[in-house]
Amino acid sequence: xxxRGIAEEILPLDxxxxxxxxxxxELIGNESQVHRLAEMxxxxxxxxxxxxxxxxxxxxxxxxxLSIRLAQDLEVLVAAAVPA
Amino acid sequence: xxxxxxASSIERQVSSxxxxxxxxxxxxxxxxxxxxxSALCGVPARIGNYPGVTVEKKIGKYxxxxxxxxxxxxxxxxxxxxxxxxxxxxxxxxxxxxxxVAHVDVIVAIVDATNLERNLYLFTQLRQLNxxxxxxxxxxxxxxxxxxxxxxxxxxRRLGVRVVAVSASRSQGIDEAKKMIRQVAxxxxxxxxxxxxPILEGEVNELSQWLRETxxxxxxxFLVERLIFDIGGAHASELARRPKLSxxxxxxxxxxxxxxxxxxxxxxxxxxxxxxxxxxxxAGIASVPxxxxxxxxxxxxxxxxxxxxxxxxxxxxxxxxxxxxxxxTVWAMDWITGSLQSWLVSGxxxxxxxxxxxxxxxxxxxAGVGSVIVFLPQILMLFFFIGxxxxxxxxxxAAFVMDxxxxxxxxxxxxxxxxxxxxxxxxxxxxxxxxxxxxRDRMVTILIAPLMSCSARLPVYVLxxxxxxxxxxxxxxxxxxxxxxxxxxxxxxxxxxxxxxxLLKKFxxxxxxxxxxMELPSYKVPSPRVVFYRVWERAEAFLTRAGTxxxxxxxxxxxAGYFPGDHRPLNELTRKIExxxxxxxxxAEADASTEKSLDGLPLDGLPLxxxxxxxxxxxxxxxxxxxxxxxxxxxxxxxxxxxxxxxxGVGVIASFPAREVIIATLxxxxxxxxxxxxxxxxxRAAIVRSRWPDGRPVYTLPVALSxxxxxxxxxxxxxxxxxxxxxxxxxxxxxFTFFYMTALAYVAALLTYQVGTLILGAxx
Numbered sequence: 001x002x003x004r005g006i007a008e009e010i011l012p013l014d015x016x017x018x019x020x021x022x023x024x025x026e027l028i029g030n031e032s033q034v035h036r037l038a039e040m041x042x043x044x045x046x047x048x049x050x051x052x053x054x055x056x057x058x059x060x061x062x063x064x065x066l067s068i069r070l071a072q073d074l075e076v077l078v079a080a081a082v083p084a
Numbered sequence: 085x086x087x088x089x090x091a092s093s094i095e096r097q098v099s100s101x102x103x104x105x106x107x108x109x110x111x112x113x114x115x116x117x118x119x120x121x122s123a124l125c126g127v128p129a130r131i132g133n134y135p136g137v138t139v140e141k142k143i144g145k146y147x148x149x150x151x152x153x154x155x156x157x158x159x160x161x162x163x164x165x166x167x168x169x170x171x172x173x174x175x176x177x178x179x180x181x182x183x184x185v186a187h188v189d190v191i192v193a194i195v196d197a198t199n200l201e202r203n204l205y206l207f208t209q210l211r212q213l214n215x216x217x218x219x220x221x222x223x224x225x226x227x228x229x230x231x232x233x234x235x236x237x238x239x240x241r242r243l244g245v246r247v248v249a250v251s252a253s254r255s256q257g258i259d260e261a262k263k264m265i266r267q268v269a270x271x272x273x274x275x276x277x278x279x280x281x282p283i284l285e286g287e288v289n290e291l292s293q294w295l296r297e298t299x300x301x302x303x304x305x306f307l308v309e310r311l312i313f314d315i316g317g318a319h320a321s322e323l324a325r326r327p328k329l330s331x332x333x334x335x336x337x338x339x340x341x342x343x344x345x346x347x348x349x350x351x352x353x354x355x356x357x358x359x360x361x362x363x364x365x366x367a368g369i370a371s372v373p374x375x376x377x378x379x380x381x382x383x384x385x386x387x388x389x390x391x392x393x394x395x396x397x398x399x400x401x402x403x404x405x406x407x408x409x410x411x412x413t414v415w416a417m418d419w420i421t422g423s424l425q426s427w428l429v430s431g432x433x434x435x436x437x438x439x440x441x442x443x444x445x446x447x448x449x450x451a452g453v454g455s456v457i458v459f460l461p462q463i464l465m466l467f468f469f470i471g472x473x474x475x476x477x478x479x480x481x482a483a484f485v486m487d488x489x490x491x492x493x494x495x496x497x498x499x500x501x502x503x504x505x506x507x508x509x510x511x512x513x514x515x516x517x518x519x520x521x522x523x524r525d526r527m528v529t530i531l532i533a534p535l536m537s538c539s540a541r542l543p544v545y546v547l548x549x550x551x552x553x554x555x556x557x558x559x560x561x562x563x564x565x566x567x568x569x570x571x572x573x574x575x576x577x578x579x580x581x582x583x584x585x586x587l588l589k590k591f592x593x594x595x596x597x598x599x600x601x602m603e604l605p606s607y608k609v610p611s612p613r614v615v616f617y618r619v620w621e622r623a624e625a626f627l628t629r630a631g632t633x634x635x636x637x638x639x640x641x642x643x644a645g646y647f648p649g650d651h652r653p654l655n656e657l658t659r660k661i662e663x664x665x666x667x668x669x670x671x672a673e674a675d676a677s678t679e680k681s682l683d684g685l686p687l688d689g690l691p692l693x694x695x696x697x698x699x700x701x702x703x704x705x706x707x708x709x710x711x712x713x714x715x716x717x718x719x720x721x722x723x724x725x726x727x728x729x730x731x732x733g734v735g736v737i738a739s740f741p742a743r744e745v746i747i748a749t750l751x752x753x754x755x756x757x758x759x760x761x762x763x764x765x766x767x768r769a770a771i772v773r774s775r776w777p778d779g780r781p782v783y784t785l786p787v788a789l790s791x792x793x794x795x796x797x798x799x800x801x802x803x804x805x806x807x808x809x810x811x812x813x814x815x816x817x818x819x820f821t822f823f824y825m826t827a828l829a830y831v832a833a834l835l836t837y838q839v840g841t842l843i844l845g846a847x848x
Contacts, residue, residue: 031315031316031350031351032167032314032315032316032317032351033599034351034352035165035167035313035314035315035351035354035355036162036163036167036521036601037601038351038352038354038355039162039163039165039205039355040162040202040601040603041202041205042601043355043356043359044352044356045359051382051385052385052389054391055487055488055491056484056487056488056497056600058385058389058484058604062199062201062202063198063199064199064202064603064604065381065382065385065603065604065606066601066602066603066604067480067483067484067487067497067600067601067602067603067604068599068600068601069487069491069496069497069599069600069601070599071596071597071598071599072596073596074599
């Protein structure tokens with residue numbers, strides 16, 4: 001991979017690859033589901049690392065491991081540092 | 085254990101009326117809350133349910149230097165929101181609104197010291213309840229091992245509560261925590277300042293006033309705030325059902341609208357402000373988690389959560405458990421049946437003359453209840469392994485691996501844990517489905533949970549497997565055929581559950597697959613205490629059941645098998661035999677001859693073996709003429725296609741209230757029917773010897789398999805059906821479960837026997 005500089009890219013959570021770090025930009029979906037995710041720590045501004053991509057995926061968040069499979073009406077957008 | 089040391093009488097005199105008080109234990113899942121609870125209280129004094137909901141009510145007690153403290157253990161939760169009726173229970177208990185729980189004097193908030201920031205979220209809600217709080221920083225040892233620090237004194241000053249560092253798994257800091265709880269109980273406490281912008285407080289006040297004026301309802305500010313935060317929450321809908329408050333939902337919508345206009349959108353407002361406050365409180369006094377420290381857990385997870393290896397490992401672990409259950413407990417079983425049971429029977433024989441009372445004790449109670457007790461070692465072993473797997477953190481990994489499969493059925497990994505605990509017992513398994521938020525998913529999980537092979541089926545399998553499956557082993561004795569068959573039997577229910585779940589989801593509860601979010605705790609060495617209590621709890625439940633339900637059925641079955649009938653000739657014969665045996669024993673002692681001469685000894689001109697044969701025949705006639713025998717013959721045509729005789733049929737029917745009863749029933753039937761031998765008492769020997777009238781053995785491998793398959797699938801558990809009724813709040817679903825499972829069991833047992841016999845016939 002040729003790093004031509006670092007930029008931020010907004011993408012859905014499930015597109016992150018193993019080991020990639022990102023921060024959560026937006027949670028979209030049913031309000032009570034979003035509320036629950038936020039209570040578990042998956043909130044706007046939280047930093048995550050993808051441990052094992054897939055469905056469900058495994059995330060590192062605040063030193064904890066969270067397994068997540070999002071549904072069609074629930075989406076998490078993250079900002080990842082990507083080689084531009 | 086410090087909690088069981090009785091306080092000295094001097095200390096008791098000092099104690100004031102306030103010596104007794106109640107504390108509530110609250111915390112996130114995976115904070116070691118149950119370890120802390122057992123370190124505080126030992127075995128819970130009372131486990132039950134809160135009325136109307138499915139929340140487990142766990143209450144314990146401990147003594148400190150000044151008196152008794154009652155501990156209410158609330159279910160692990162990430163938030164004190166009130167979106168569902170279940171969640172509302174915790175809020176009600178903490179606010180003293182739950183009628184059947186004493187007023188909570190102290191809140192003990194337990195948090196994981198290695199993950200303070202996220203765990204304190206719940207604390208920010210608890211501090212609004214205006215109760216004294218002790219903050220327990222658990223897993224202190226682990227945090228230290230990670231080379232991190234928390235400045236406890238400064239944290240305590242900033243948060244305005246007492247803070248104690250605890251390592252519950254090592255029982256460190258427990259006494260200090262107790263001391264602190266006692267101190268806090270007597271102290272006045274200041275009202276916590278709000279951490280939300282003033283606009284919210286204004287809305288809360290206004291709404292409180294409206295509730296007071298319109299419906300004369302006085303709610304704590306925390307509850308009013310929750311009405312605003314929890315969109316579509318259970319508490320709001322409950323209030324809105326009151327005639328005067330039908331306007332409430334519209335009012336809440338207006339409030340949220342006004343907040344949104346002011347840039348404070350609900351529900352983001354709540355989480356944002358709480359986390360912001362936490363971060364400011366922790367700034368500079370708690371070091372941030374180091375990602376490297378999880379490396380060991382992560383390395384294990386590389387294998388255990390792998391989509392292929394993880395799956396194989398899960399199968400392997402389960403297989404190993406069932407191998408251990410069969411090979412590790414045979415000696416205990418043999419000891420109970422071989423030594424203990426026959427010792428008891430001969431003890432009774434020497435005390436009681438042949439007659440009704442002796443028959444009741446020996447055939448009804450010892451052969452009935454005793455046959456069930458034999459299986460205590462297996463059940464304890466199963467719960468030992470389940471306890472280990474749960475406490476070390478593996479179960480969450482299994483749910484992660486299984487989620488992929490579960491989504492194919494339209495369920496989620498969330499359903500896996502209740503199903504897994506149904507392998508122990510469907511009753512707690514069904515209650516555990518409350519973690520499933522999606523109603524349709526929860527219903528499907530409840531309806532298939534009874535198919536999981538629970539520990540009450542274990543005795544049936546073990547009895548038949550050890551009697552009819554050859555004792556072959558491979559790999560130097562590490563893998564046995566019996567253990568493998570036992571494992572396979574546990575897969576039968578699981579395999580059948582797959583199409584059942586699919587059909588239910590497709591036709592009864594259609595809908596999208598809900599999202600799945602679950603925390604995977606770090607692996608840890610299981611706490612011996614937690615595992616021990618788990619095993620203890622089940623041993624108690626099993627023995628209680630044997631002493632009550634199974635005891636009663638055994639006596640009823642005995643009575644049905646004993647009456648009506650003239651037992652005098654039989655008693656006379658028995659007396660003769662016993663005399664002969666006593667004489668034989670005497671003469672055997674005299675000339676030190678072997679058992680061989682005993683059988684041939686003439687008495688009344690008849691050898692002993694002729695007398696025993698006569699007795700067996702007479703006993704057989706008596707039981708066939710009894711109430712049990714006659715009704716058994718009546719149902720024999722129904723069970724004959726499954727390969728069963730009337731005795732098995734009666735046993736199966738008697739075991740509909742609880743499946744272990746079959747063991748007791750068969751034990752009594754064979755004991756009454758004279759099928760139990762003289763040397764080897766015990767049910768296993770009796771079923772091996774059992775014959776059809778034409779002399780063919782009743783039990784062949786296909787018959788044993790057909791019985792096992794029937795038990796694997798049939799809904800023979802009144803407790804499970806009752807819990808389904810309670811959880812679904814309708815009679816429709818327990819009735820449905822009963823019929824679908826029983827029909828399935830009959831058809832599957834029929835196929836097993838018929839196909840099995842065909843195969844055996846073709847091989848011969």
